[in-house]
Amino acid sequence: MTSISAKQELDNLLVMTAQENASDLHLAVGRYPTLRIDGRLVPLTNKDLLTPQGAEDIIFAMLTMEQKEKFLTTKEVDTSYEFEEKIRFRVNVFYQRGYVSAAFRLISSKIRTLEDLEIPSLVYDFTNVSQGFVLVVGPSGHGKSTTLAALIDRINHQKYAHIVTIEDPIEYVYTQDRCIINQREVHSDTESFGTALRSVFREDADVILVGEMRDAETISTAITAAETGHLVFATLHTNSAAQTIDRMIDSFPAGQQNQIRAQLSGNLLGIVSQRLVPKIDGGRVPAVEIMVANSAVRNLIRENKTHQLDLVINTSADEGMISLNSSLANLIKNGEISLENGETYSTDVNDLKMMMQRR
Numbered sequence: 001m002t003s004i005s006a007k008q009e010l011d012n013l014l015v016m017t018a019q020e021n022a023s024d025l026h027l028a029v030g031r032y033p034t035l036r037i038d039g040r041l042v043p044l045t046n047k048d049l050l051t052p053q054g055a056e057d058i059i060f061a062m063l064t065m066e067q068k069e070k071f072l073t074t075k076e077v078d079t080s081y082e083f084e085e086k087i088r089f090r091v092n093v094f095y096q097r098g099y100v101s102a103a104f105r106l107i108s109s110k111i112r113t114l115e116d117l118e119i120p121s122l123v124y125d126f127t128n129v130s131q132g133f134v135l136v137v138g139p140s141g142h143g144k145s146t147t148l149a150a151l152i153d154r155i156n157h158q159k160y161a162h163i164v165t166i167e168d169p170i171e172y173v174y175t176q177d178r179c180i181i182n183q184r185e186v187h188s189d190t191e192s193f194g195t196a197l198r199s200v201f202r203e204d205a206d207v208i209l210v211g212e213m214r215d216a217e218t219i220s221t222a223i224t225a226a227e228t229g230h231l232v233f234a235t236l237h238t239n240s241a242a243q244t245i246d247r248m249i250d251s252f253p254a255g256q257q258n259q260i261r262a263q264l265s266g267n268l269l270g271i272v273s274q275r276l277v278p279k280i281d282g283g284r285v286p287a288v289e290i291m292v293a294n295s296a297v298r299n300l301i302r303e304n305k306t307h308q309l310d311l312v313i314n315t316s317a318d319e320g321m322i323s324l325n326s327s328l329a330n331l332i333k334n335g336e337i338s339l340e341n342g343e344t345y346s347t348d349v350n351d352l353k354m355m356m357q358r359r
Contacts (some may be wrong), residue, residue, distance in 0.1 A: 001057040001058070006057035006060070006061040007061040009061075010058045010061045011083060013025060013027075013044075013047075014081075014083050014087055014089065016035070017035055017089075017104065017106055020042075021037065022036055023037070023039075023105065023106055023141065024103060024104060025089075025104040026104075027102045027104075028050065028055070028096070028099075028101045029050050029051065029096075029099040030049060030050065031043065031050060032044050032045055032049055032050070038278055038282060038283055039276065039278055039284060040278075052099050052100075055100055055102075059093055059100050059101075060100070062081045075094065075095050076094040077093050078090075078091070078092050078187075079091050079093070079169055080169040080170055081104070086109065087109070088106075088107040088109060088173070089105060089106055090105040090107055090171055091103070091104050091105070091169075105141075107171050108146070108172075111149045111153045111172055111174065112146065112150060113150055114150050114151075116150075117143070117147060117150060117286065118285055118286055119147055119272075120290065120320075122290065123151070123272055124151070125320070126151065126270055127151050127154050127158070127159075127231075129231060129269065130206070130229070131226065131229050131267075132232070132267055132269035133222065133226035133232050133234070133267045133269060134151075134233050134272075135233075135268075135270075136151075136233070136234075136235050136274070137235060137238045137244050137272070137273045137274075138238075138239070139239070142275050142276045143274055143276050143286060144235045144274065145171050145211070148209060148233055149171070149172040149174075152165070152174065152181075152209055153174060155207055156177045156178060156179045156181060157178060158178070159206075160179065161178075161179045161180075161206035162179065162180045162205050162207070163180065163205070163207040163208075163209070164181075164183075164184065164200050164203060164207070164208050165181070165183045165184065165209040166184050166186065166190070166200075166208070166210050167211035168187065169186075169188075170185045171211075179207075186211075193211070193214065193215075193218045194217040194218050194221055197221040197225060198221060200225060201225070201228070205230060206231065207230065207233070208222075208225055208231070208232045208233070209233045209234070210222050210232065210233070210235070212234075212236070213234050213236055215251070216252050219251055219260075220252070220260070223260065223263045224263070227263060236248070239273065240273050240289060240310075240324065241289060241291035241309055242307065242310055244271050244273070245264065245271075245309070246306055248264065249261055249264070261302055261304060262302060265293075265298040265301040266298070268297075268301070269292075270290065270291055270292045270293055271289075271291045272289070272291075273289040273290075273291075274287065275324070275345045277328070277331065277345050278341055279336055280335065280337060287324060287327040287342075287345060289313065289322060289323055290313075290321055290322045291312075291313050291321055292319055294312075294316065294319060296312050296316075297312055300312065310323065324347060325346055325347075325348060325351050325355055326355065328342040328345060328346055329352060329356055333356075339356070
């Protein structure tokens with residue numbers, strides 16, 4: 001395949017991904033190019049099976065020489081790719097069994113609001129303060145970055161602030177309104193999340209977005225940033241608010257954990273945990289757990305009683321908190337999702353069943 005025909009085939013596949021409203025495109029040797037639509041993998045059987053050379057040609061058509069050299073050295077590379085300034089993708093290129101493969105995640109050109117996303121508008125309250133720590137968590141591919149983008153864009157249109165994002169790679173590109181927005185990409189604009197976070201203290205930032213907290217250094221620096229007058233948003237791949245607190249604290253040696261607990265209890269504003277659940281009539285809808293850091297939550301974090309956080313969430317609906325099962329139960333009751341899918345995405349199926357019996 002010539003470089004021109006490989007580039008044309010790549011562009012055709014990316015356009016098809018956008019037209020089919022797919023979330024991802026997968027290219028793997030021995031398989032048809034495959035889309036993920038509403039969470040399900042859909043092979044494009046009208047295309048040829050990918051050969052080792054064909055897959056390599058198509059994937060390498062989007063890499064710069066520098067990226068290609070890095071990939072051949074490190075065996076994997078994260079990047080973003082923009083097609084005709086209209087369609088943007090987050091891309092991971094990797095080897096499997098010696099063959100080149102890639103996963104493309106479609107990034108919408110339009111930053112949607114929480115209302116568009118069907119996320120409770122209460123989550124906007126986290127943007128109304130000047131200092132603190134907000135986490136949006138959940139499994140990979142369940143809309144964390146999209147929710148964070150809605151929050152950052154809300155600040156962009158409502159406040160006068162300096163926003164610094166640290167991402168790997170940059171996903172949503174913001175059109176600056178009232179805010180100055182500097183978006184830094186790990187490896188091209190900075191060496192690491194930790195390095196960029198340390199630099200933020202000298203960049204007169206008001207709001208910081210950390211694309212992902214991958215290690216103790218990044219977590220510690222992010223908490224310190226919130227402690228020193230910044231509004232910090234970040235993500236983790238965890239399943240609930242309680243698990244998120246445990247994961248963060250367990251990232252540190254035992255001798256540091258009490259200090260981290262104290263810092264986190266004093267600076268946490270809230271945690272949003274979400275799942276995108278297949279709808280009965282097609283598409284996906286978010287099921288959301290919201291924990292607001294009230295005095296009870298702060299005390300439980302400080303006293304290392306995170307196993308009691310679920311109880312606080314379940315009994316604090318008047319403060320805007322909602323459990324994941326409550327969100328799932330509402331979706332089932334309203335006929336948006338099936339009971340089967342509700343149980344699939346629940347972290348406590350017995351509790352969900354009991355909740356449905358009471359409704």
